[in-house]
Amino acid sequence: DMKVTQMPRYLIKRMGENVLLECGQDMSHETMYWYRQDPGLGLQLIYISYDVDSNSEGDIPKGYRVSRKKREHFSLILDSAKTNQTSVYFCASSLGRGREQYFGPGTRLTVL
Amino acid sequence: QQKVQQSPESLSVPEGGMASLNCTSSDRNFQYFWWYRQHSGEGPKALMSIFSDGDKKEGRFTAHLNKASLHVSLHIRDSQPSDSALYFCAASDPRNYNQGKLIFGQGTKLSIKP
Numbered sequence: 001d002m003k004v005t006q007m008p009r010y011l012i013k014r015m016g017e018n019v020l021l022e023c024g025q026d027m028s029h030e031t032m033y034w035y036r037q038d039p040g041l042g043l044q045l046i047y048i049s050y051d052v053d054s055n056s057e058g059d060i061p062k063g064y065r066v067s068r069k070k071r072e073h074f075s076l077i078l079d080s081a082k083t084n085q086t087s088v089y090f091c092a093s094s095l096g097r098g099r100e101q102y103f104g105p106g107t108r109l110t111v112l
Numbered sequence: 113q114q115k116v117q118q119s120p121e122s123l124s125v126p127e128g129g130m131a132s133l134n135c136t137s138s139d140r141n142f143q144y145f146w147w148y149r150q151h152s153g154e155g156p157k158a159l160m161s162i163f164s165d166g167d168k169k170e171g172r173f174t175a176h177l178n179k180a181s182l183h184v185s186l187h188i189r190d191s192q193p194s195d196s197a198l199y200f201c202a203a204s205d206p207r208n209y210n211q212g213k214l215i216f217g218q219g220t221k222l223s224i225k226p
Contacts, residue, residue, distance in 0.1 A: 004155070031212050033212075040218050041218060042116075042200060042216035042217050042218045042219055043156070043200065043202075043216040044216070045213060045214070048211070048212055048213065050212075056211070058213065059213075059215075090155050090156070092155070094212065096212075097210055097211060097212035098144070098204065098210060098212055099212075100146075100158040100161070101148075101156075101158065101214070102157075102158075103155030103156045103157065104155050105153075105154060105155050106154075106155055
């Protein structure tokens with residue numbers, strides 16, 4: 001069963017705290033993505049990863065960093081979270097570049 | 113201004129009716145388009161892609177692309193309550209296609225009334 005998982009599903013942090021969002025996929029997909037979704041803005045690409053330790057900035061990378069040490073696992077890190085990083089974060093994976101993207105269920109992050 | 117604009121913002125259609133969603137790009141380089149659907153509380157799921165001018169049909173869903181007018185549409189016939197969701201149009205230009213990058217529109221909220 002092809003699946004993208006995200007942990008945690010809900011997270012509340014205080015401004016200035018560090019945040020770690022985790023994503024896993026069981027499809028051996030090369031390419032993985034992190035997006036954030038805000039009302040009226042659709043999905044915005046934060047980072048894209050083409051394979052282990054091969055990461056590239058998306059459209060809104062400022063304030064975020066990523067780590068991919070295993071093909072099936074992709075992490076999003078917020079160092080010293082800010083209130084404007086309150087959002088729903090989605091991880092996705094695809095078999096290759098430009099192919100259909102499979103999304104996880106999302107993590108709702110609130111930064112107080 | 114978003115490079116991919118969707119209209120309408122929201123749409124209500126009676127069950128069994130036809131739903132028509134629109135998407136316009138402001139960037140002539142965008143050549144490849146996807147439609148994604150997101151049910152409440154879930155992640156988006158790909159419905160279909162369209163890369164060539166004309167129609168592409170998959171079951172009750174038909175996408176239409178006109179690259180000259182930078183317009184793509186999605187038509188859902190015989191709408192079902194399960195079609196109620198947020199629909200995203202996403203676009204890519206050939207330069208970014210090989211990088212896997214998509215630009216998403218802001219979404220159209222579709223409600224199917226029983």
